[in-house]
Amino acid sequence: MNPIITLESPRLQWIGVSLSNPTTTAIPFGTTVVIGRNGAGKSTLGRIIERGRNLATNRVRTSATDLKVTRLEFNDIHSLSEGKVTYMQQRFESSMNDEVPTVSDLLPRLDSTGMATMPFDMTAMSDKRINYLSSGETRKLLICRALCGQLPDLLILDNPYIGLDTHSKAELDGALRHLASQGVSVMLLVCDPADIPDYATAMLPLENMTVGALVTGTASELRRAASHLFEPTAEAYAPQRIIPPTVNANVPVVEMHACTVRYGSRTLLESVDWRIMPGERWVLSGPNGSGKSTLLSLICADGPQAYSNDISIFGRRRGTGESIWEVKRRIGYISPEMQLYFGGGSATVRDVVARGLNDTVGCYTRLSDEQIETAGQWIDALGMTHLSDRTFSTLSTGQQRLALLARTFIKEAPLMLLDEPFHGLDATQKNTVRRIIDTIAARSGAAIVFVTHFPEEVPEGFTRSLRLPSR
Structure with a gap:
């Protein structure tokens, strides 16, 4: 089968940031993990595949000319309210404003029919105003919003597991398996081999802003192959403190x-x-x-x-x-x-x-x-x-x-x-x-x-x- 995405340019660019791509990289259909240390270029690659594949500097071939790509990266989880506040108390107190939407306002298909296509059960928080949502809850909402309409051909999730508890992480994995059964390809951008899910079939390593060779295999094989990217550094240390402690040992902190x-x-x-x-x-x-x-x-x-x-x-x-x-x-x-x-x-x-x-x-x-x-x-x-x-x-x-x-x-x-x-x-x-x-x-x-x-x-x-x- 032809790949869903082929990176052909030896150098890929996005708003002043460049990735080196030494060889043509073919990304297969299914679930692919893009993995690397912080700053390796994972998010840049995700943006290029989503919005930069038609730039003159980037030769990126897709399996279809009208390929629908959806990318989520969660950098501003409170932008759902169409406003940005600076402090937690401002965000909470803004609930006095009736214009702050609830979860059900942002998920019009939050009913028995629409729930079938949602990765998480959102009914328990349907009447919750979004400025009351925790970081993990808001991630769930953003993912549900991305999937409650027309399904994409390729879904890119940047660090999808951050902020999710164990139960929610399992829910997301179940939903992504279900999407795969519906023909949706998934690309997960992660920075820890432990985050490679059991259903992943391919892995694209990035190191120092350079795209590595695609690796295929079982999830355990992919985790072993990724481990070399995360070799231990020199023994960590903490510099000597410069401010002496000022606490009475008998008084509660x-x-x-x-x-x-x-x-x-x-x-x-x-x-x-x-x-x-x-x-x-x-x-x-x-x-x-x-x-x-x-x-x-x-x-x-x-x-x-x-x-x-x-x-x-x-x-x-x-x-x-x-x-x-x-x-x-x-x-x-x-x-x-x-x-x-x-x-x-x-x-x-x-x-x-x-x-x-x-x-x-x-x-x-x-x-x-x-x-x-x-x-x-x-x-x-x-x-x-x-x-x-x-x-x-x-x-x-x-x-x-x-x-x-x-x-x-x-x-x-x-x-x-x-x-x-x-x-x-x-x-x-x-x-x-x-x-x-x-x-x-x-x-x-x-x-x-x-x-x-x-x-x-x-x-x-x-x-x-x-x-x-x-x-």
């Missing part, structure tokens, strides 16, 4: 009593009690939509109901005159929400990391030589030395995530809230970050909360857990 978050008839959290002592390491888990990020937003005072609940941070009751900067000064925080709206402007990676010491994004104060040097040490530790002078906004999603982790780690705060910290990282980087978290936890006595859907991701020494129920 966080104390929450019966914390509840409601908007109208929608309950996001209900009666949560939680006490975190200095040095404790917690795993926070729960299915998509259970309220994990909402709970952390209360601690950081980013949630609009952070001041209407019984919360004490470092022994001080929330709402007793402290400023937002006092709250954040002793908290290191990273989340998918933060990355979506970070921006970074024209700042370089070095500036973004260094300004984590001041909890700022813009150039409000001049960085000291010591701060710049410390930022460089963290950039080196995370293997990003070659990216230190790059503008943050030009990085791949995974590279941005790594830079924001360096920004989070740099002040080695006494409380670290790591909301899905491996979100978008490739297999090598996950191992590096895991070892750095181990080092920080062992030497600093920081209290750390690690949010994940997958127990195998949890670093060593995390002995306490809180699991939120499904909502």
